Amino acid sequence: MTALVLVEVENGAVRQASRSAVAAASRFGAVDAIVFGAGAEAAAALPGVTRLLSVPGLVNDLAEPAADLLAARAKDYSHIVAAASATGKNILPRLAGLLDVQPIPDVVEIKDADTFVRPIYAGNALATVRSADSIKVLTVRGSNFDPVAAEGGSATVETIEAPASGKSVFVKVELSASDRPELESARVVISGGKGLKDAANFKLLEPIANKLNAAIGASRAAVDSGFAPNEMQVGQTGKIVAPELYIAVGLSGAIQHLAGMKDSRVIVAINTDPEAPIFKVADYGIVGDLFEVLPTLEKAL
Amino acid sequence: MTMKVLVPVKRVVDYNVKVRVAADGSGVETQGVKMSMNPFDEIAVEEAVRLREKGAAKEVVVVTVGAQVAQDVLRTAMAMGADRAILVRTDDTLEPRAVANVLKAIATREEAGLICMGKQAIDDDMNATGQILAAKLGWPQGTFASAVTIADGRIEVSREIDGGTEVVSLTLPAVVTADLRLNEPRYASLPNIMKARKKPLETVEIDSLGVDTASRLTVVSVAEPLERKEGVKVNSAAELVEKLKTEAKVI
Numbered sequence: 001m002t003a004l005v006l007v008e009v010e011n012g013a014v015r016q017a018s019r020s021a022v023a024a025a026s027r028f029g030a031v032d033a034i035v036f037g038a039g040a041e042a043a044a045a046l047p048g049v050t051r052l053l054s055v056p057g058l059v060n061d062l063a064e065p066a067a068d069l070l071a072a073r074a075k076d077y078s079h080i081v082a083a084a085s086a087t088g089k090n091i092l093p094r095l096a097g098l099l100d101v102q103p104i105p106d107v108v109e110i111k112d113a114d115t116f117v118r119p120i121y122a123g124n125a126l127a128t129v130r131s132a133d134s135i136k137v138l139t140v141r142g143s144n145f146d147p148v149a150a151e152g153g154s155a156t157v158e159t160i161e162a163p164a165s166g167k168s169v170f171v172k173v174e175l176s177a178s179d180r181p182e183l184e185s186a187r188v189v190i191s192g193g194k195g196l197k198d199a200a201n202f203k204l205l206e207p208i209a210n211k212l213n214a215a216i217g218a219s220r221a222a223v224d225s226g227f228a229p230n231e232m233q234v235g236q237t238g239k240i241v242a243p244e245l246y247i248a249v250g251l252s253g254a255i256q257h258l259a260g261m262k263d264s265r266v267i268v269a270i271n272t273d274p275e276a277p278i279f280k281v282a283d284y285g286i287v288g289d290l291f292e293v294l295p296t297l298e299k300a301l
Numbered sequence: 302m303t304m305k306v307l308v309p310v311k312r313v314v315d316y317n318v319k320v321r322v323a324a325d326g327s328g329v330e331t332q333g334v335k336m337s338m339n340p341f342d343e344i345a346v347e348e349a350v351r352l353r354e355k356g357a358a359k360e361v362v363v364v365t366v367g368a369q370v371a372q373d374v375l376r377t378a379m380a381m382g383a384d385r386a387i388l389v390r391t392d393d394t395l396e397p398r399a400v401a402n403v404l405k406a407i408a409t410r411e412e413a414g415l416i417c418m419g420k421q422a423i424d425d426d427m428n429a430t431g432q433i434l435a436a437k438l439g440w441p442q443g444t445f446a447s448a449v450t451i452a453d454g455r456i457e458v459s460r461e462i463d464g465g466t467e468v469v470s471l472t473l474p475a476v477v478t479a480d481l482r483l484n485e486p487r488y489a490s491l492p493n494i495m496k497a498r499k500k501p502l503e504t505v506e507i508d509s510l511g512v513d514t515a516s517r518l519t520v521v522s523v524a525e526p527l528e529r530k531e532g533v534k535v536n537s538a539a540e541l542v543e544k545l546k547t548e549a550k551v552i
Contacts, residue, residue: 010464062469063432064441086462090444093397093429097436102398102517103429115521120425121320125329128521167441167475171457171468182463188552212552223481230447230461230482237341237421237481239463245551255319256423262529266549268541274534283532283549284541297538301552 001029001113004053004073006082006091007046008061009039014046016185017083019147022046024140025081026148027110032077033155034070036061040157047153057162060170061087065163067094074099074135078113084139084240085184092137101133106240108144122236122259142184143242143263176231183215183234188245191217191234191261192227195250195271195290199227204294205249211301217241217261219251235260250290253278270294304414304451304473306349306358309404310342310378312371313424326522338374341419343381344479347486348449349417350382357451360384362411366403368392372502379497380489386500391507391514397425399514401433406510408438413474415456420445420478435476443471445480 003025007018025031032051035043040054053073058065070091074080080095082088084106096103108126109117115130116138183189190205190212202216209216218228220235234241236259246264251257253269253276261267262281269282270293279285286293314320315335323330338346352358363378364387365371375386389403408416416435421428435442443449443458447466450457451473460467461480489497507514535541545552 060467063444067436086445086460089428090432090442090460093427093432094436094442096398096429097401097433100398100437102396103427103433104518105427105429118426119526120523121314121329122423122426123526124320125322125523126526127523129518130521132517132519167472169470171470173462173465173467175465184463220481229465230480231463231465233481236423236426245545245549256316262526266545266551267529267532268545279534280531281529284544285532285534286536286538286541287534293538297541300539300542 001078002076003028003031003079003081004077005031005033006070006088007033007035007043008083008085008087009035009037009042012039012042014039014042014150015083015085016147016182017085017142019046019150020142020145021081021083021140022048023148024107024110024145025079028079028113036066044155044157045151045153046155047148049153049155052155052157053160054157055160055162060173061091062165062168062170063090063094064168065165066091067098068163069160070095071098077135079136079138082139084141088139092139096137099135099137101135101137102131104129104131104136104138107138107140119259122255123262124255141240143240176229180209181213181215183217183232183239183241186215186243188212188214189217189234189241189243190214190247190249191219191251192222192249193219193251194221194225196222196227202228207298208294208301211298219254219257221254222251248278248282249294251278252276253281304358305360305362305411306352306415306417307408307411307413308342308345308349308361308363308378308383309416309418309430310346310363310365310374311339311422312336312365312367312374313339313422316340316423322523322525326524328520328523338377339419339422341421341479343486344481344483345417345419346378346381346383347484348479351484352451358415362387364389364404364407366391366395366400366507375502376497377489379500380494381487384500386502388502388504389507389510390504393514395514396516396518397427397430397433398517400430401437402512402514403507403510404434405437406512415474416476418476418478420480431476431478438476441471441475443469443475443477446477447480447482449477
Protein backbone atom coordinates (compact mmCIF):
# COMPACT_ATOMS: atom_id res chain seq x y z
CA MET A 1 0.00 0.00 0.00
CA THR A 2 1.19 3.49 -0.80
CA ALA A 3 -0.29 6.70 0.53
CA LEU A 4 -0.20 10.07 -1.20
CA VAL A 5 0.10 13.12 1.07
CA LEU A 6 -0.86 16.63 0.01
CA VAL A 7 1.97 18.72 1.48
CA GLU A 8 1.62 22.46 2.07
CA VAL A 9 4.71 24.64 1.84
CA GLU A 10 4.75 28.17 3.19
CA ASN A 11 7.65 30.56 2.82
CA GLY A 12 9.91 27.73 1.72
CA ALA A 13 9.14 25.47 4.69
CA VAL A 14 6.72 22.55 4.97
CA ARG A 15 3.92 23.36 7.41
CA GLN A 16 4.08 21.42 10.63
CA ALA A 17 0.56 20.07 10.11
CA SER A 18 1.71 18.59 6.77
CA ARG A 19 4.70 16.95 8.46
CA SER A 20 2.21 15.39 10.89
CA ALA A 21 0.16 14.18 7.91
CA VAL A 22 3.28 12.48 6.48
CA ALA A 23 3.87 10.81 9.85
CA ALA A 24 0.25 9.60 9.93
CA ALA A 25 0.39 8.33 6.34
CA SER A 26 3.56 6.33 6.99
CA ARG A 27 1.39 4.03 9.12
CA PHE A 28 -0.14 2.69 5.90
CA GLY A 29 3.12 1.83 4.11
CA ALA A 30 5.19 3.78 1.60
CA VAL A 31 4.52 7.51 1.27
CA ASP A 32 4.51 9.70 -1.82
CA ALA A 33 3.85 13.42 -1.55
CA ILE A 34 2.42 16.06 -3.83
CA VAL A 35 3.07 19.77 -3.61
CA PHE A 36 1.25 22.53 -5.48
CA GLY A 37 3.16 25.65 -6.49
CA ALA A 38 6.70 26.31 -5.30
CA GLY A 39 8.25 24.25 -2.51
CA ALA A 40 9.38 21.01 -4.17
CA GLU A 41 12.78 21.25 -2.53
CA ALA A 42 11.40 21.45 1.01
CA ALA A 43 8.84 18.71 0.38
CA ALA A 44 11.43 16.35 -1.17
CA ALA A 45 13.53 16.64 1.99
CA LEU A 46 10.83 15.17 4.24
CA PRO A 47 12.02 11.90 5.76
CA GLY A 48 10.00 8.90 4.62
CA VAL A 49 8.78 10.37 1.34
CA THR A 50 9.76 8.12 -1.58
CA ARG A 51 8.52 10.11 -4.52
CA LEU A 52 7.41 13.71 -4.79
CA LEU A 53 4.94 14.91 -7.39
CA SER A 54 5.64 18.59 -7.97
CA VAL A 55 3.07 20.79 -9.69
CA PRO A 56 4.80 24.18 -9.85
CA GLY A 57 2.18 25.60 -12.22
CA LEU A 58 -0.69 25.08 -9.80
CA VAL A 59 -0.36 28.09 -7.56
CA ASN A 60 -2.85 29.32 -4.97
CA ASP A 61 -4.30 25.89 -4.19
CA LEU A 62 -7.44 26.29 -6.31
CA ALA A 63 -9.63 23.32 -5.39
CA GLU A 64 -10.97 22.52 -8.86
CA PRO A 65 -7.70 21.83 -10.75
CA ALA A 66 -6.09 20.41 -7.58
CA ALA A 67 -8.87 17.84 -7.08
CA ASP A 68 -8.86 16.99 -10.82
CA LEU A 69 -5.15 16.33 -10.70
CA LEU A 70 -5.34 14.22 -7.53
CA ALA A 71 -8.24 12.22 -8.98
CA ALA A 72 -6.19 11.42 -12.09
CA ARG A 73 -3.42 10.01 -9.89
CA ALA A 74 -5.60 8.37 -7.25
CA LYS A 75 -5.67 4.83 -8.65
CA ASP A 76 -2.00 4.37 -7.67
CA TYR A 77 -2.80 4.87 -3.98
CA SER A 78 -4.62 3.19 -1.12
CA HIS A 79 -4.87 6.38 0.94
CA ILE A 80 -4.84 10.07 0.08
CA VAL A 81 -4.03 12.19 3.10
CA ALA A 82 -3.83 15.90 3.96
CA ALA A 83 -3.66 18.00 7.08
CA ALA A 84 -7.07 19.09 8.40
CA SER A 85 -6.16 22.65 7.36
CA ALA A 86 -8.22 25.12 5.35
CA THR A 87 -6.49 23.82 2.21
CA GLY A 88 -6.97 20.14 3.09
CA LYS A 89 -10.61 20.69 3.98
CA ASN A 90 -11.23 22.53 0.74
CA ILE A 91 -9.56 20.12 -1.67
CA LEU A 92 -9.88 16.60 -0.22
CA PRO A 93 -13.68 16.37 0.10
CA ARG A 94 -13.91 17.58 -3.51
CA LEU A 95 -11.48 14.84 -4.51
CA ALA A 96 -13.66 12.35 -2.61
CA GLY A 97 -16.65 13.59 -4.61
CA LEU A 98 -14.79 13.01 -7.88
CA LEU A 99 -13.83 9.50 -6.76
CA ASP A 100 -17.31 8.84 -5.32
CA VAL A 101 -15.91 7.88 -1.92
CA GLN A 102 -16.87 9.08 1.56
CA PRO A 103 -14.06 11.25 3.00
CA ILE A 104 -12.94 10.78 6.59
CA PRO A 105 -12.15 14.22 8.04
CA ASP A 106 -10.26 15.19 11.19
CA VAL A 107 -8.76 11.79 11.97
CA VAL A 108 -7.19 11.76 15.45
CA GLU A 109 -6.17 8.08 15.57
CA ILE A 110 -5.45 5.37 13.02
CA LYS A 111 -6.53 1.91 14.20
CA ASP A 112 -5.63 0.10 10.98
CA ALA A 113 -5.65 0.77 7.24
CA ASP A 114 -9.47 0.90 7.17
CA THR A 115 -10.38 2.05 10.68
CA PHE A 116 -10.11 5.56 12.05
CA VAL A 117 -11.12 7.57 15.10
CA ARG A 118 -12.58 11.04 14.62
CA PRO A 119 -14.34 13.48 16.94
CA ILE A 120 -18.02 14.31 16.41
CA TYR A 121 -20.32 16.75 18.23
CA ALA A 122 -17.55 19.26 18.92
CA GLY A 123 -15.34 16.56 20.36
CA ASN A 124 -17.94 15.46 22.92
CA ALA A 125 -17.85 12.01 21.37
CA LEU A 126 -15.24 10.01 19.50
CA ALA A 127 -16.48 7.85 16.64
CA THR A 128 -14.50 4.87 15.41
CA VAL A 129 -15.41 4.29 11.77
CA ARG A 130 -14.44 1.63 9.24
CA SER A 131 -14.30 2.59 5.59
CA ALA A 132 -15.41 0.24 2.81
CA ASP A 133 -13.96 2.48 0.08
CA SER A 134 -11.06 1.16 -1.98
CA ILE A 135 -9.31 4.53 -1.81
CA LYS A 136 -9.46 6.24 1.55
CA VAL A 137 -9.50 10.04 1.49
CA LEU A 138 -8.72 11.50 4.90
CA THR A 139 -7.58 14.64 6.66
CA VAL A 140 -5.68 14.29 9.92
CA ARG A 141 -5.36 16.59 12.91
CA GLY A 142 -1.78 17.70 13.27
CA SER A 143 -2.00 17.89 17.04
CA ASN A 144 -2.57 14.11 17.25
CA PHE A 145 0.42 12.92 15.21
CA ASP A 146 4.04 13.78 15.99
CA PRO A 147 5.42 15.43 12.86
CA VAL A 148 8.31 13.97 10.88
CA ALA A 149 11.48 16.10 10.81
CA ALA A 150 11.77 18.83 8.21
CA GLU A 151 14.94 17.36 6.69
CA GLY A 152 16.76 14.09 6.17
CA GLY A 153 14.88 12.59 3.23
CA SER A 154 15.63 12.67 -0.48
CA ALA A 155 12.56 11.89 -2.55
CA THR A 156 12.77 11.53 -6.31
CA VAL A 157 10.92 14.42 -7.92
CA GLU A 158 8.49 14.12 -10.80
CA THR A 159 7.27 17.41 -12.23
CA ILE A 160 3.69 17.51 -13.48
CA GLU A 161 1.91 20.00 -15.72
CA ALA A 162 -0.92 21.88 -14.01
CA PRO A 163 -4.38 21.26 -15.45
CA ALA A 164 -6.36 24.28 -16.64
CA SER A 165 -8.48 25.80 -13.89
CA GLY A 166 -11.36 27.00 -16.08
CA LYS A 167 -14.27 27.57 -13.74
CA SER A 168 -12.39 29.20 -10.88
CA VAL A 169 -9.93 32.06 -10.88
CA PHE A 170 -7.75 33.23 -8.04
CA VAL A 171 -8.22 36.96 -7.41
CA LYS A 172 -6.14 37.84 -4.36
CA VAL A 173 -5.07 36.83 -0.90
CA GLU A 174 -4.72 38.96 2.21
CA LEU A 175 -2.61 37.37 4.88
CA SER A 176 -2.48 38.78 8.37
CA ALA A 177 1.02 40.06 8.97
CA SER A 178 2.36 38.47 12.12
CA ASP A 179 5.75 37.53 13.50
CA ARG A 180 4.13 35.14 15.92
CA PRO A 181 4.18 31.36 15.59
CA GLU A 182 1.26 29.69 13.81
CA LEU A 183 -1.65 28.89 16.12
CA GLU A 184 -1.63 25.18 15.26
CA SER A 185 2.07 24.68 15.93
CA ALA A 186 2.78 27.19 18.71
CA ARG A 187 4.12 25.81 22.00
CA VAL A 188 2.08 28.36 23.93
CA VAL A 189 -1.29 29.87 22.98
CA ILE A 190 -3.02 32.73 24.76
CA SER A 191 -6.66 33.28 23.77
CA GLY A 192 -9.11 36.04 24.54
CA GLY A 193 -12.87 36.00 24.77
CA LYS A 194 -15.73 38.43 25.11
CA GLY A 195 -14.43 39.39 28.55
CA LEU A 196 -11.87 41.56 26.78
CA LYS A 197 -14.82 43.84 25.94
CA ASP A 198 -13.48 45.28 22.66
CA ALA A 199 -10.97 44.78 19.85
CA ALA A 200 -8.48 47.28 21.25
CA ASN A 201 -8.18 45.31 24.49
CA PHE A 202 -6.90 42.28 22.55
CA LYS A 203 -3.59 44.18 22.59
CA LEU A 204 -3.41 43.43 26.32
CA LEU A 205 -2.56 39.83 25.38
CA GLU A 206 0.47 40.86 23.32
CA PRO A 207 3.05 41.58 26.05
CA ILE A 208 2.43 38.15 27.56
CA ALA A 209 2.46 36.50 24.14
CA ASN A 210 5.79 38.22 23.45
CA LYS A 211 7.33 36.92 26.65
CA LEU A 212 6.18 33.35 26.04
CA ASN A 213 6.60 33.35 22.23
CA ALA A 214 2.93 32.49 22.09
CA ALA A 215 0.35 32.57 19.33
CA ILE A 216 -2.80 34.59 20.03
CA GLY A 217 -6.22 33.00 19.64
CA ALA A 218 -9.83 34.03 20.18
CA SER A 219 -13.15 32.47 21.10
CA ARG A 220 -15.96 32.34 18.58
CA ALA A 221 -17.88 34.88 20.65
CA ALA A 222 -14.95 37.28 20.36
CA VAL A 223 -14.76 36.74 16.60
CA ASP A 224 -18.55 37.13 16.34
CA SER A 225 -18.31 40.43 18.19
CA GLY A 226 -15.64 41.67 15.81
CA PHE A 227 -12.87 41.74 18.44
CA ALA A 228 -10.61 39.44 16.42
CA PRO A 229 -10.34 38.14 12.84
CA ASN A 230 -11.66 34.67 12.02
CA GLU A 231 -8.23 33.16 11.42
CA MET A 232 -7.64 33.56 15.17
CA GLN A 233 -10.69 31.50 16.08
CA VAL A 234 -10.00 28.43 18.20
CA GLY A 235 -12.80 25.90 18.39
CA GLN A 236 -15.03 23.36 16.66
CA THR A 237 -15.42 25.57 13.63
CA GLY A 238 -12.07 27.30 13.84
CA LYS A 239 -8.62 25.96 14.55
CA ILE A 240 -7.81 22.95 16.68
CA VAL A 241 -4.81 23.49 18.92
CA ALA A 242 -3.03 21.35 21.48
CA PRO A 243 -0.09 23.40 22.76
CA GLU A 244 2.01 22.68 25.83
CA LEU A 245 0.37 25.65 27.53
CA TYR A 246 -3.00 27.26 26.76
CA ILE A 247 -4.00 30.44 28.57
CA ALA A 248 -7.70 31.31 28.31
CA VAL A 249 -8.44 34.92 29.17
CA GLY A 250 -11.96 36.24 29.70
CA LEU A 251 -13.64 33.38 27.88
CA SER A 252 -16.29 31.18 29.44
CA GLY A 253 -15.41 27.90 27.75
CA ALA A 254 -18.41 27.21 25.51
CA ILE A 255 -18.64 23.64 24.18
CA GLN A 256 -17.53 24.74 20.77
CA HIS A 257 -14.43 26.49 22.15
CA LEU A 258 -13.42 23.57 24.36
CA ALA A 259 -13.55 21.38 21.24
CA GLY A 260 -10.61 23.33 19.87
CA MET A 261 -8.26 23.35 22.85
CA LYS A 262 -9.05 20.72 25.47
CA ASP A 263 -6.18 18.48 24.35
CA SER A 264 -3.67 21.14 25.43
CA ARG A 265 -1.20 19.76 27.97
CA VAL A 266 -1.62 22.52 30.57
CA ILE A 267 -4.60 24.87 30.61
CA VAL A 268 -4.78 28.14 32.54
CA ALA A 269 -8.04 30.07 32.88
CA ILE A 270 -8.53 33.67 33.97
CA ASN A 271 -12.17 34.64 34.44
CA THR A 272 -14.30 36.67 36.82
CA ASP A 273 -17.00 33.99 37.00
CA PRO A 274 -15.93 31.10 39.26
CA GLU A 275 -18.69 28.96 37.68
CA ALA A 276 -17.41 29.43 34.09
CA PRO A 277 -17.09 26.02 32.36
CA ILE A 278 -13.51 26.83 31.37
CA PHE A 279 -12.46 26.15 34.99
CA LYS A 280 -13.72 22.55 34.61
CA VAL A 281 -10.94 21.82 32.15
CA ALA A 282 -8.29 24.19 33.50
CA ASP A 283 -5.31 22.89 35.46
CA TYR A 284 -4.85 26.30 37.03
CA GLY A 285 -7.48 28.96 37.43
CA ILE A 286 -7.49 32.54 38.59
CA VAL A 287 -10.87 33.96 39.52
CA GLY A 288 -10.45 37.64 38.94
CA ASP A 289 -10.71 40.67 36.70
CA LEU A 290 -8.49 40.09 33.68
CA PHE A 291 -7.71 43.81 33.46
CA GLU A 292 -6.02 43.50 36.86
CA VAL A 293 -4.57 40.01 36.40
CA LEU A 294 -2.94 40.48 32.99
CA PRO A 295 -0.49 43.27 34.00
CA THR A 296 0.59 41.40 37.13
CA LEU A 297 1.00 38.20 35.12
CA GLU A 298 3.21 40.00 32.64
CA LYS A 299 5.38 41.29 35.46
CA ALA A 300 5.61 37.89 37.11
CA LEU A 301 6.81 36.16 33.95
CA MET B 302 -32.17 38.12 -12.63
CA THR B 303 -33.80 34.73 -12.89
CA MET B 304 -31.42 32.76 -10.74
CA LYS B 305 -32.78 30.24 -8.30
CA VAL B 306 -30.78 29.67 -5.09
CA LEU B 307 -30.97 26.24 -3.48
CA VAL B 308 -30.17 26.14 0.25
CA PRO B 309 -29.69 22.71 1.82
CA VAL B 310 -30.30 22.76 5.59
CA LYS B 311 -29.91 20.15 8.33
CA ARG B 312 -31.76 19.51 11.58
CA VAL B 313 -29.16 18.91 14.29
CA VAL B 314 -28.85 18.76 18.08
CA ASP B 315 -28.99 22.38 19.26
CA TYR B 316 -25.56 23.98 19.61
CA ASN B 317 -26.14 24.67 23.32
CA VAL B 318 -26.71 21.01 24.18
CA LYS B 319 -23.82 18.97 25.51
CA VAL B 320 -24.53 15.56 24.03
CA ARG B 321 -24.16 12.29 25.92
CA VAL B 322 -22.81 9.13 24.42
CA ALA B 323 -25.37 6.29 24.44
CA ALA B 324 -24.63 3.61 26.99
CA ASP B 325 -24.30 0.91 24.33
CA GLY B 326 -21.71 2.95 22.39
CA SER B 327 -23.84 3.06 19.25
CA GLY B 328 -24.08 6.82 19.02
CA VAL B 329 -25.24 9.78 21.08
CA GLU B 330 -28.51 10.28 22.95
CA THR B 331 -30.91 12.37 20.86
CA GLN B 332 -34.15 11.34 22.62
CA GLY B 333 -35.81 14.39 24.14
CA VAL B 334 -32.91 16.65 23.15
CA LYS B 335 -33.57 20.10 21.70
CA MET B 336 -33.08 20.17 17.93
CA SER B 337 -32.47 23.22 15.72
CA MET B 338 -31.32 24.25 12.29
CA ASN B 339 -27.55 23.84 11.94
CA PRO B 340 -26.14 27.33 12.72
CA PHE B 341 -24.08 27.57 9.52
CA ASP B 342 -27.20 26.71 7.51
CA GLU B 343 -29.00 29.68 9.09
CA ILE B 344 -26.20 31.86 7.75
CA ALA B 345 -26.64 30.27 4.31
CA VAL B 346 -30.41 30.89 4.37
CA GLU B 347 -29.82 34.51 5.38
CA GLU B 348 -27.33 35.05 2.54
CA ALA B 349 -29.68 33.54 -0.04
CA VAL B 350 -32.56 35.71 1.17
CA ARG B 351 -30.34 38.80 1.00
CA LEU B 352 -29.36 37.92 -2.58
CA ARG B 353 -33.03 37.79 -3.50
CA GLU B 354 -33.75 41.05 -1.67
CA LYS B 355 -30.91 42.70 -3.59
CA GLY B 356 -32.35 41.41 -6.85
CA ALA B 357 -29.45 39.06 -7.56
CA ALA B 358 -31.73 36.01 -7.26
CA LYS B 359 -35.33 35.29 -8.09
CA GLU B 360 -36.25 32.52 -5.70
CA VAL B 361 -34.87 30.82 -2.59
CA VAL B 362 -35.65 27.12 -2.23
CA VAL B 363 -34.64 25.27 0.94
CA VAL B 364 -34.20 21.53 1.04
CA THR B 365 -33.52 19.04 3.79
CA VAL B 366 -32.96 15.31 3.82
CA GLY B 367 -34.45 13.57 6.82
CA ALA B 368 -37.45 12.31 8.72
CA GLN B 369 -40.87 14.00 8.78
CA VAL B 370 -39.94 16.05 11.86
CA ALA B 371 -37.17 17.75 9.86
CA GLN B 372 -39.83 19.93 8.28
CA ASP B 373 -39.59 22.21 11.35
CA VAL B 374 -36.24 23.55 10.12
CA LEU B 375 -37.77 24.10 6.67
CA ARG B 376 -40.53 26.20 8.28
CA THR B 377 -37.88 28.15 10.17
CA ALA B 378 -36.04 28.82 6.92
CA MET B 379 -39.25 29.99 5.25
CA ALA B 380 -39.97 32.23 8.24
CA MET B 381 -36.54 33.78 7.60
CA GLY B 382 -37.61 34.46 4.02
CA ALA B 383 -37.13 31.36 1.88
CA ASP B 384 -39.92 31.02 -0.69
CA ARG B 385 -40.61 27.30 -0.63
CA ALA B 386 -39.25 24.05 0.74
CA ILE B 387 -38.55 20.46 -0.18
CA LEU B 388 -38.34 17.62 2.33
CA VAL B 389 -36.56 14.59 0.94
CA ARG B 390 -37.97 12.03 3.31
CA THR B 391 -35.91 9.20 4.77
CA ASP B 392 -35.61 7.60 8.18
CA ASP B 393 -32.00 6.63 7.55
CA THR B 394 -28.96 8.64 8.62
CA LEU B 395 -27.11 9.55 5.46
CA GLU B 396 -23.43 10.26 4.99
CA PRO B 397 -22.28 13.40 3.14
CA ARG B 398 -21.61 11.40 -0.04
CA ALA B 399 -25.18 10.10 -0.03
CA VAL B 400 -26.63 13.51 0.84
CA ALA B 401 -24.65 15.00 -2.05
CA ASN B 402 -26.20 12.44 -4.42
CA VAL B 403 -29.67 13.46 -3.24
CA LEU B 404 -28.88 17.18 -3.49
CA LYS B 405 -27.45 16.74 -6.97
CA ALA B 406 -30.77 15.23 -8.09
CA ILE B 407 -32.72 18.09 -6.50
CA ALA B 408 -30.40 20.79 -7.88
CA THR B 409 -30.72 19.33 -11.37
CA ARG B 410 -34.52 19.09 -11.15
CA GLU B 411 -34.77 22.66 -9.83
CA GLU B 412 -32.19 24.03 -12.31
CA ALA B 413 -30.51 25.84 -9.43
CA GLY B 414 -28.09 28.60 -10.40
CA LEU B 415 -26.40 28.71 -7.02
CA ILE B 416 -26.24 26.39 -4.04
CA CYS B 417 -25.55 28.18 -0.78
CA MET B 418 -25.09 25.96 2.28
CA GLY B 419 -23.40 25.78 5.68
CA LYS B 420 -19.74 24.80 5.67
CA GLN B 421 -20.18 22.16 8.35
CA ALA B 422 -22.92 20.48 10.36
CA ILE B 423 -22.24 20.64 14.07
CA ASP B 424 -23.31 17.04 14.68
CA ASP B 425 -21.01 14.94 12.50
CA ASP B 426 -18.56 17.83 11.95
CA MET B 427 -17.76 16.47 8.48
CA ASN B 428 -17.33 19.72 6.52
CA ALA B 429 -17.66 17.80 3.26
CA THR B 430 -21.12 17.81 1.70
CA GLY B 431 -20.70 21.09 -0.22
CA GLN B 432 -17.37 20.08 -1.71
CA ILE B 433 -18.60 16.60 -2.69
CA LEU B 434 -21.73 18.10 -4.23
CA ALA B 435 -19.72 20.64 -6.23
CA ALA B 436 -17.50 17.84 -7.56
CA LYS B 437 -20.45 15.68 -8.53
CA LEU B 438 -22.16 18.56 -10.33
CA GLY B 439 -18.90 19.63 -11.98
CA TRP B 440 -19.39 23.10 -10.50
CA PRO B 441 -16.71 25.31 -8.94
CA GLN B 442 -16.78 25.81 -5.17
CA GLY B 443 -16.30 28.74 -2.83
CA THR B 444 -15.89 27.19 0.60
CA PHE B 445 -15.74 28.95 4.01
CA ALA B 446 -17.22 32.14 2.55
CA SER B 447 -17.07 35.41 4.47
CA ALA B 448 -18.44 37.57 1.63
CA VAL B 449 -20.01 37.00 -1.78
CA THR B 450 -20.72 39.29 -4.73
CA ILE B 451 -22.57 38.31 -7.89
CA ALA B 452 -21.86 40.17 -11.14
CA ASP B 453 -21.71 39.35 -14.86
CA GLY B 454 -22.53 35.67 -14.50
CA ARG B 455 -19.81 35.09 -11.93
CA ILE B 456 -19.66 34.97 -8.17
CA GLU B 457 -16.76 36.40 -6.23
CA VAL B 458 -16.20 34.67 -2.91
CA SER B 459 -13.99 35.82 -0.03
CA ARG B 460 -12.79 32.71 1.74
CA GLU B 461 -11.52 32.20 5.29
CA ILE B 462 -8.14 30.49 5.05
CA ASP B 463 -5.58 29.62 7.74
CA GLY B 464 -3.53 32.80 7.43
CA GLY B 465 -6.20 35.33 6.46
CA THR B 466 -8.63 35.78 3.57
CA GLU B 467 -8.52 34.70 -0.06
CA VAL B 468 -10.76 35.87 -2.90
CA VAL B 469 -11.75 33.61 -5.79
CA SER B 470 -13.99 34.29 -8.77
CA LEU B 471 -16.20 31.41 -9.94
CA THR B 472 -18.39 30.82 -12.95
CA LEU B 473 -22.06 30.20 -12.15
CA PRO B 474 -23.60 27.81 -11.32
CA ALA B 475 -21.47 27.26 -8.23
CA VAL B 476 -21.54 25.92 -4.68
CA VAL B 477 -20.79 28.33 -1.83
CA THR B 478 -20.37 27.17 1.77
CA ALA B 479 -21.00 29.72 4.50
CA ASP B 480 -18.58 30.53 7.28
CA LEU B 481 -19.29 32.41 10.48
CA ARG B 482 -18.67 35.97 9.34
CA LEU B 483 -20.72 35.88 6.14
CA ASN B 484 -23.65 37.60 7.87
CA GLU B 485 -25.71 37.68 11.02
CA PRO B 486 -28.93 35.72 10.45
CA ARG B 487 -32.18 37.57 11.18
CA TYR B 488 -34.68 36.39 13.73
CA ALA B 489 -37.96 35.26 12.27
CA SER B 490 -40.72 37.64 13.35
CA LEU B 491 -44.05 36.25 14.53
CA PRO B 492 -45.94 37.46 11.42
CA ASN B 493 -43.29 35.83 9.25
CA ILE B 494 -43.55 32.59 11.22
CA MET B 495 -47.31 32.65 10.57
CA LYS B 496 -46.75 33.41 6.89
CA ALA B 497 -44.26 30.57 6.60
CA ARG B 498 -46.96 28.08 7.55
CA LYS B 499 -48.70 28.85 4.31
CA LYS B 500 -45.65 28.63 2.07
CA PRO B 501 -45.38 25.51 -0.10
CA LEU B 502 -43.59 22.49 1.39
CA GLU B 503 -43.18 19.56 -0.96
CA THR B 504 -42.36 16.06 0.32
CA VAL B 505 -40.28 13.82 -1.92
CA GLU B 506 -39.75 10.17 -0.98
CA ILE B 507 -36.03 9.49 -1.20
CA ASP B 508 -36.49 6.27 -3.18
CA SER B 509 -38.28 8.16 -5.94
CA LEU B 510 -35.01 9.95 -6.76
CA GLY B 511 -33.25 6.71 -7.64
CA VAL B 512 -29.86 7.78 -6.29
CA ASP B 513 -27.20 5.81 -4.39
CA THR B 514 -27.62 6.51 -0.68
CA ALA B 515 -25.57 3.62 0.69
CA SER B 516 -23.14 4.23 3.54
CA ARG B 517 -19.45 3.65 3.00
CA LEU B 518 -18.53 4.04 6.65
CA THR B 519 -19.50 1.62 9.40
CA VAL B 520 -19.61 3.11 12.88
CA VAL B 521 -17.68 0.61 14.98
CA SER B 522 -18.26 2.46 18.24
CA VAL B 523 -18.90 5.88 19.74
CA ALA B 524 -17.13 6.67 22.99
CA GLU B 525 -16.77 9.48 25.50
CA PRO B 526 -13.50 11.36 25.19
CA LEU B 527 -11.19 11.30 28.18
CA GLU B 528 -12.40 13.88 30.68
CA ARG B 529 -9.90 16.37 31.99
CA LYS B 530 -9.60 16.59 35.74
CA GLU B 531 -10.63 19.91 37.21
CA GLY B 532 -7.51 21.63 38.46
CA VAL B 533 -6.84 24.07 41.26
CA LYS B 534 -7.55 27.76 41.75
CA VAL B 535 -4.59 29.96 42.51
CA ASN B 536 -4.76 33.33 44.21
CA SER B 537 -2.34 35.45 42.24
CA ALA B 538 -0.43 35.74 39.02
CA ALA B 539 2.81 35.20 40.96
CA GLU B 540 1.53 31.92 42.35
CA LEU B 541 0.41 30.88 38.88
CA VAL B 542 3.84 31.54 37.37
CA GLU B 543 5.49 29.67 40.22
CA LYS B 544 3.27 26.62 39.62
CA LEU B 545 3.79 26.74 35.85
CA LYS B 546 7.55 26.71 36.44
CA THR B 547 7.93 24.17 39.24
CA GLU B 548 4.82 21.97 39.12
CA ALA B 549 3.75 21.88 35.47
CA LYS B 550 7.28 22.66 34.22
CA VAL B 551 5.83 24.25 31.13
CA ILE B 552 7.60 27.61 31.19
